[in-house]
Amino acid sequence: MIVKHAPALLVAIPLVAAYLLPLFARRLKHLVVPAALFALLLCSAGSLSLLFQVMHTGLIIYHFGNWPPPVGIEFVVDRLAVFTVLTLSLVGFVVLVYSIDDLRHELREDVRGWYYTLFLTLLASLYGMAMTNDIFNLFVFIEISAIASCGLISIKEDRACIEAAFKYLLLSALGSGCILLAIALLYMVTGHLNMTYLAQAMLQAAELYPYNLLASLALLVVGLGIKAALFPLHVWLPDAHAAAPSPSSAVLSGLVIKIYAVAMIRLLFQVYPAAFLARTPVAEIILWLSTLAILLGSIFAMVQEDLKRMLAYSSVAQIGYVFLGVALGSENALTGGILHIFNHAVMKALLFLAAGAFIYATGTRKIRDLSGIGQTMPAAGVAFAIGALSMVGIPLTNGFVSKWYLALGALDAGRPFFTAIVLVSSLLNGIYFLPILINAFFRKPSGNAAAPRALPTPMTAAIVVLAAAVIVFGFFPGRMAGIVVLAVHRLLGVWQ
Amino acid sequence: MVPLTEMLYRLHQNSFYFFAIILFIIGFHTMLTHSNLIKKIIGMNIMDTAVFLFFVATGYVRGGRAPVLVPGEERAFINPLPSALILTGIVVAVSVTAYALSLIIKLYQHYGTVDAEEIMRIRRGEEQ
Amino acid sequence: MDRVTDFLPVWIVAFPLVMTFVILAVQQYSEKLRNVLSVAAAAVSFLSVAALYPFIAGGEIIQLQLFSLLPNLSVSFRVDILSFSLALLASFVWLLVTVYSLEYMRHEHGCNRYYPVLIATLAGCIGIFLAGDFFTLFIFFELMSLISYVLVVHEETMEALRAGYKYLIMTIIGGLALFFGIVITFELGGSVSLNGPLLIREPSPLALLAFIAYLIGFGMKAGMFPLHVWLPDAHPVAPSPASALLSGVMLKTGAYGLLRVVFHVFGGKMLLEAGWTTLLAALAIITILLGSAVALTQEDLKRRLAYSSIGQMGYILLGMTVINEKALLGDVFHIFSHAFMKSTLFLAAGAIILKTGKRKIKALSGVGRQMPFTLFAFSLAAISMMGIPPLSGFLSKWALSLGALDAGKPYYVVVLLISSLLNGLYYLPIIISVFFGRAEEEGHGPARINEAPPKMLVPVALLALTTFLFGILPWNVPFDLSQMTAKFLIRGGF
Incomplete structure (x- = not known):
């Protein structure tokens, strides 16, 4: 029963845990780390269960609140999503274990609890990005992850970190603006936000409004390119990844930029019509x-x-x-x-x-x-x-x-x-x-x-x-x- | 060639989009060219607002009203979905702004200035 | 698949690898045990390879697929007569060198690193020879190349580190070129197995690219011009036993790889028809002449030997472009004889340097009277290098020349003769000066220089003896093996 809700839980568990941790940090300090580890352990179990389900059925479609698309938000867990989710769970868990001791010398004691909050929030948004089939939902996860990753950098509060975080935040906001504009353009010509419906509607739209599609494509490539640090939009990355605490660097370099690439792959291969892309x-x-x-x-x-x-x-x-x-x-x-x-x-x-x-x-x-x-x-x-x-x-x-x-x-x-x-x-x-x-x-x-x-x-x-x-x-x-x-x-x- | 009147009419029809793009470019430009960090944030907000305007405009129906159903009344409604989505967008933009401003305060504490070029100069001076 | 023999190749490769870790583990308790285990590992490897003889001589090919990495890409082993010959050679030389090391390395630091690495390199080297496909070959090629870096920089001097860095970069370039070749082969042939049939049968631009990539990859290892630049730096700075292995055995892995490329990827017929062998032949000729000529100008004994290795590898590369049985016989036999000769030379040079502390050729005059046995072995190998009958060096050159003449390429013979002449020019002065030259500053030098200790002398003498015996004996194992290999390869090699 609970297995059926695995896709939603994968996002919900770290999110809920993230906001419980500061409470623990107040009263039950010794429980912060175990709680964070436990949350990620659950997530790992969830991703494994997703793996078995997908290997069995090939595809899991999850409707939030049982609202079917195009009205409701939909998670589609295909093999790409499972693959991404597994990567996130494995690397995320190991980095978390590492961070327990490393943070003792990198961070002040009173912010250490918040670090886990940011870390779990980030992972929740990454899980979401990997699985969502709704393009606006994707945008929301992108924004959450942007703020959380900046937070993971600036939490160290030395000058280099603050500067790097600011640079990252600014460029990231630029990217988000582009992505949102692209989404608006797509919505304008198709009237859909669900990727599956979007893909169907775009077959027609590609003939009627090629310029809208072209503009949205360009904006998406730039927006996601900034976030995934595709050259020459990578300028923020060296500062940000070098200044951050080591576990943050590991997560940012190892996971975060890749998930934007996954999003790009999804949009290019599953949303835009191939015939249209071939013309561009x-x-x-x-x-x-x-x-x-x-x-x-x-x-x-x-x-x-x-x-x-x-x-x-x-x-x-x-x-x-x-x-x-x-x-x-x-x-x-x-x-x-x-x-x-x-x-x-x-x-x-x-x-x-x-x-x-x-x-x-x-x-x-x-x-x-x-x-x-x-x-x-x-x-x-x-x-x-x-x-x-x-x-x-x-x-x-x-x-x-x-x-x-x-x-x-x-x-x-x-x-x-x-x-x-x-x-x-x-x-x-x-x-x-x-x-x-x-x-x-x-x-x-x-x-x-x-x-x-x-x-x-x-x-x-x-x-x-x-x-x-x-x-x-x-x-x-x-x-x-x-x-x-x-x-x-x-x-x-x-x-x- | 499209006659001028026709062009103006079309522009009028699409004025929301037109101004949204202009705002977007203003915001983009401000964000990239100004060295004052606060102005950068203002530029970011202008840009975000432009996108919101654009998005909301896609759902706007001329003469339409907010979709509040009153029994027995038949009227044109605007599409509520973009407006709802943009609420989320605004929340995100506000939080990013707040976060960015807090970072600027930290930077000001470290450097005593909110000018990006000034900060660069200070850092370069320290390295030497 | 269930015969014990089928698993023998795995054992042969895995045993030294396991021993590496055993040696690493025991060396902190007892140096003696470490030394004994190292020799034992080399000896067992040699015996295990030799145990394959009855099967291989019967014309059998042993194949085993260990595990599959990706579809059509697996780690597998395959022993045919060519693999067997080279593996036997490698493990034989290795055994002698390990014994030699016991005495030589007593005076060196870092033995705890040296012995495990020595045995691990043996595993890599034999792995290359016994690999059943190009992917496995590539794995062991990288393993051997990277690990032997440790041997090159053993002295940890600035010079050694610089030479080592050059070696490392060239190794990586070679490895990547090899990778390129393998990928193209996989793309065109759908597999990289050596089990046949030929992987690339049609000449095409991509196939040519693959051929060039293989040339760069294996040619780099074999010291082929213009990729030889690392060799004269890296071989002399290593400790002498390691130099002997680098020059005597590890260079041969490049030649082995190219033989496999010629006969198992493209097939000699297609290469001849497409004219691609000309490319290799031209490079080989330059390599021969350049190596021999530059060796003349070297003052440092080990550097001269290193350049001589480049020239001699040129023979082997040239031999495989003449695709007929006689030339191949000479080719494979030269792999044997050069391994024997060059290991003798390097080991003898090591003994000389250890005892006298001098590396400059000029400073060595008269040493022959103090270390007669060592220098006699040295001279024997050097004379063999020149190709004077009845030593083994002569036999290989003779067969190579006959093959070249058969193929209608008499100018190859001219190249061989010129090179032999050059060999004479740079080896004879050494021999003359060490035996007949006057020893300098005899009065206030250190105490009289003695003959090298027996533990060093025995391997040197044995190797020198092989160069002599395998030139004249009727019961000539390397020659027979070479003959069988040549026949096997000309038949198609499957």
Whole structure:
């Protein structure tokens, strides 16, 4: 019975928990963390139950309050949504475990309870974005997530964080404005907000009002592009992801920007008519922007001295992979792009958490001050190495799997040039990650890196779990890829 | 060529959309070009308002009234859905504004100014 | 599938990998146990490979699919005569080098890192040879390349780190090129298995791209011009036993990969018809001449040896472009003989450097009188390098030349002769000066230099003996294996 309501509960549980936590923080301080963990545990269970249901039935449609569309709000849980939800649950839970101890040194005590509120609110909105089938509902979730993510950055209250949060908020508001205007344009010509109905109505509208559709498409690409940090709209990202507390960075880089990409995928493949898109250069534009993102993101990453800034720029490059897959549009490329959402979430969360561990233990975030850290902090060092190698795309790590699909997909699309781009970017990743590893493992430890603080067990555990996930999904990517392939079939089925 | 009168008529018919777009551009421009953070927020609000106007206009029916059903009375109603949605939009915009203003206060405490360029200058000066 | 033999390849690869962790675990308790286990691991690997002989000699091909990663993409093993020959060679040289290391590394730091890495690299290397498809090959290729980085930078000097970085970047470029080739092969052939049939049968721009990608990927490892730049830096800075393995065995993985590409991806016939072999041949000729010529100018003993390796790898690359049985016989046999010769040279050079502390060739005059056995082994291998009968180096060059003549390419023979001449020019002066030159500053040098200790001498002597014996013995295992391999490959290799 309760299983039937899983899609709604997935959003409701973290939301309710989020607003109960401040009350706990008042009176029952020791219960804040367990309560947050419990809420996420429930969510994980919910996502697993969704997985089994979807594997069984293929599609779950959930009507809020039993109001059928077009009047009511509808959640559609297809394989893409389940895939996204699983990613959110896994990474979100691990990051939460990590944050318990990390926040002790990053945040003041009185705001620590609020951190979990923001964290859970953010996750609730991300779950919602992954599952909703209503375009205005999507907008609401986007706004919630924007405010929550800014909150996760500015909660640290040092200057850099406030500035970064402000920049992010402003650009994000710009993006939201564009998205809302696009929604208005779509509503104007179709009279629907439900994506399924919208898609049907648009078949006609594409002939009658092509300019409205074109304008809405452009606005959506810009709006979601800003939020997903698609080059050259990424300017807010390096500041924001570098300044935030490490667990926030992990969630922002690993999850948040990807979910906007998922929203974009949904709109492009399931809402806009394929024939209409084929007349516009949107695929080509995204293709070249993502190529630039991949190359320039990596090049910017090379010149960074701050470890977390480097990782942030690397995220700009990696989101390029996702969009590359989307723009190439062949089955394998799309599989690679979507699979990379998960794979990159795991890798980047791992890298940010490991970086956070270094910062926690040594107090420094400069790359060159971390020499020998791999010898003095073997667990975090090795985990970081695994993440970095996965970024480079060494086989039997999960980074390899998405690259394999992307490379193959570019060939399928008849564009071997982009296969070369994927490979060149791996090389660039190698050029900026390997010196760090060499520095960490083959140079004598010096300064703070010689005598790091001991890492609390939950932090180590979180890092180790993610590192293990990188390896496990590198050895056995079949299951995950299977879900994505089916999701892609559904996307392309509408496309054709 | 469409005759001028025809054009003016069409403009009049679509005046809401027309002004919404103009407002949107004003807001967008203010937001991106002004270095005063408060003005940026004002620009953001103008932009949001423009979008709300646009959205509400899609549901507007000329001569229509608020859809309050009175038995026995047959009248044209405006489409209530956009207005309802925009209520949500306004709430979101207000909260974003409040949050942004609170950030500006924090920035003012740190830097003693609300000018983005001034802040940049201070930071650059500190780095050197 | 249920025969024990079918699982032998997995055992051969997995055993050293497991031993790596065992060694890591025990070394904090006992150094002696660590050393014993390292030698044991290498010895067991050698014996396990050798145990495959009866099956392989009977013309059998052992295949095993371990697990499937994605559809049509799996980790699998396959042993045919070519894999077997190279795996046998690798594990043999490895065993001797490990024994040699015991004495050599006693004076070095970081042994606790050295031994596990040595054994892990063995696993990677043998994994490449026993891989059943290009994907598995790629995995072990990256494993070996990345882990051997640790061997290259072992000294941790600035020079070593710089050379290591160059090595690492080139390795990654090579790995990505290989990846590119594999992806294209998968796209065109639907699989990357070595079990046949040929994966790419039609020449097309994409196929050419794949061929070039493979050339870059494997050529980088094999030290092919112009991708050889990392080699002369990386090989000399490593500890000598590691140099011996890098030059003697690991370079061969590149050659092995290219042999697989030529015979299992494209097929010799198609490559000849499309004329793509010319590309490889041209690069190989440049590699030969460049390697031999630059070796002349090197003052540092190990650098000279490293450049000589580049030249010698050129022979092997050239040999596989002449697609006939004789040339292939020479080709595969040269893989053997070069491995024996170059390991001898590097190990002997290691002994010399350890005992005298000198690396410059000029400073070594007269050493031969103090370390006669070591230098005798060195000279034997060097003479074999020049291709003087009856040593094994001669045999491979002879077969290569015959093959080239058969294929109507006499100028290949000219290239081989010029290179042999150059080899003579840079090896003979060393031999002459160490035996007949006058030792400098004898008076106030350190105490008299002794012969290297027996634990080092035995592997060197054994290797030197092989270069000698496998040139003249009628019972010539490497030669027979090469012959069988050549026949097998010409038949199609499936």
